[in-house]
Amino acid sequence: MDPLPPFPDDVPTHPLLVIDHALVKAGDKAEVERLWAAATTLGFWYADGATGLKNHGTDDEVRGMFEMGAETMALPLEEKMLHEQGDDGNSFGYRMAAATAIDAAGTPGSAEFINVAKDDALGAWPERARHSYPHTVDARMESTVRPFVEKTLAVNMTILDVFNEKLGLPEGTLARQHPTDEFSQCEARVICSPPAAAGSRAIGPHTDFGSLSVLHNRLGGLQVFVPGAQEWQYVKPVPGYAICNIGDALTIFSGGLLRSSLHRVITPPGMQGMHTRFSLVFFTRPANCVVLRSLEDLSPAIADAVATSSDPSKYKPGVTAFEWFTRRVKNQRLKNRKGSETWIASRGTEHTEHVMVAAPMGVALKAARL
Numbered sequence: 001m002d003p004l005p006p007f008p009d010d011v012p013t014h015p016l017l018v019i020d021h022a023l024v025k026a027g028d029k030a031e032v033e034r035l036w037a038a039a040t041t042l043g044f045w046y047a048d049g050a051t052g053l054k055n056h057g058t059d060d061e062v063r064g065m066f067e068m069g070a071e072t073m074a075l076p077l078e079e080k081m082l083h084e085q086g087d088d089g090n091s092f093g094y095r096m097a098a099a100t101a102i103d104a105a106g107t108p109g110s111a112e113f114i115n116v117a118k119d120d121a122l123g124a125w126p127e128r129a130r131h132s133y134p135h136t137v138d139a140r141m142e143s144t145v146r147p148f149v150e151k152t153l154a155v156n157m158t159i160l161d162v163f164n165e166k167l168g169l170p171e172g173t174l175a176r177q178h179p180t181d182e183f184s185q186c187e188a189r190v191i192c193s194p195p196a197a198a199g200s201r202a203i204g205p206h207t208d209f210g211s212l213s214v215l216h217n218r219l220g221g222l223q224v225f226v227p228g229a230q231e232w233q234y235v236k237p238v239p240g241y242a243i244c245n246i247g248d249a250l251t252i253f254s255g256g257l258l259r260s261s262l263h264r265v266i267t268p269p270g271m272q273g274m275h276t277r278f279s280l281v282f283f284t285r286p287a288n289c290v291v292l293r294s295l296e297d298l299s300p301a302i303a304d305a306v307a308t309s310s311d312p313s314k315y316k317p318g319v320t321a322f323e324w325f326t327r328r329v330k331n332q333r334l335k336n337r338k339g340s341e342t343w344i345a346s347r348g349t350e351h352t353e354h355v356m357v358a359a360p361m362g363v364a365l366k367a368a369r370l
């Protein structure tokens with residue numbers, strides 16, 4: 001692979017706390033407090049050795065996943081399209097560029113995705129559980145995708161147990177919402193965006209749909225919208241560290257204590273923008289049948305948070321994790337677009353002030369009620 005230029009020194013970035021996963025796993029109280037601080041403010045942090053493998057630029061599974069992504073994206077479009085996700089709210093398989101909107105006006109995004117279901121990676125492969133994949137994925141399912149998914153899931157289950165305790169939930173509550181052996185929308189994703197004009201958007205503003213995301217970035221381009229800030233800010237990729245963030249499902253379970261924040265992907269800054277951008281994510285999501293609701297009956301801290309929220313209904317969407325996810329994916333597909341209401345119907349838990357900046361005027365207030 002060509003050497004990639006460094007993230008420019010003169011571009012402002014938003015700092016994130018660095019959390020040492022080994023310390024968290026060992027129950028180090030100070031490190032757990034720092035993780036809790038990150039998770040309850042912006043909901044983003046750098047994870048030192050997040051897959052249990054330091055230096056993600058060189059560790060076997062992460063490198064193998066990036067290679068699998070590059071091999072897959074290099075296939076002829078007709079071959080990739082045999083495994084396309086379709087328009088019904090499924091996200092497993094290949095997603096062509098420009099299939100989804102990045103804003104309320106229906107602007108198409110420029111990123112291609114290959115998403116592999118946890119249920120295929122950990123299931124009775126080569127029997128397919130959820131979807132079909134190009135041969136470049138199949139060839140690495142057991143050697144690369146499975147260990148990548150297993151290791152990342154193990155990290156995320158430890159973090160869920162830590163949150164469980166901090167939220168004062170009965171032992172194992174969050175773990176039971178994320179059973180590995182039940183079907184869920186958990187998936188590993190490689191994203192590819194071509195070089196583009198400075199500032200153009202590859203992935204529109206969104207909150208993540210599930211519980212926990214672990215992201216491996218080599219080029220910049222990821223930006224966060226910090227509550228109360230006036231503008232989007234870059235998060236700098238740091239070699240050897242993954243970027244972890246909270247998704248909507250944990251925000252809902254915790255009555256808003258855990259924060260799922262808006263982020264997006266634009267052209268990497270400076271010389272980096274001249275390179276194709278690959279990124280790798282693993283999303284841990286609740287089992288399909290889990291009802292998304294704040295768990296105030298199980299935790300006084302969550303009950304307090306819901307009681308003092310300006311909009312407690314936001315934490316009771318009254319749908320399962322599968323329904324929440326499918327609604328969001330389906331309404332992002334441009335084939336399903338009727339107007340800005342389709343974009344609004346794809347939204348998650350974001351707060352009013354975020355949406356005001358992220359969406360054109362006029363749809364902001366409606367979106368804020370979702």
Ligand SMILES: O=C(O)CCC(=O)C(=O)O
Nearest residue numbers: 191208217222265279281
């Ligand atoms: O590629 C990135 O840096 C972020 C991707 C992302 O936010 C997502 O796939 O949900």
Ligand SMILES: [Fe+2]
Nearest residue numbers: 206207208263
């Ligand atoms: Fe995301």
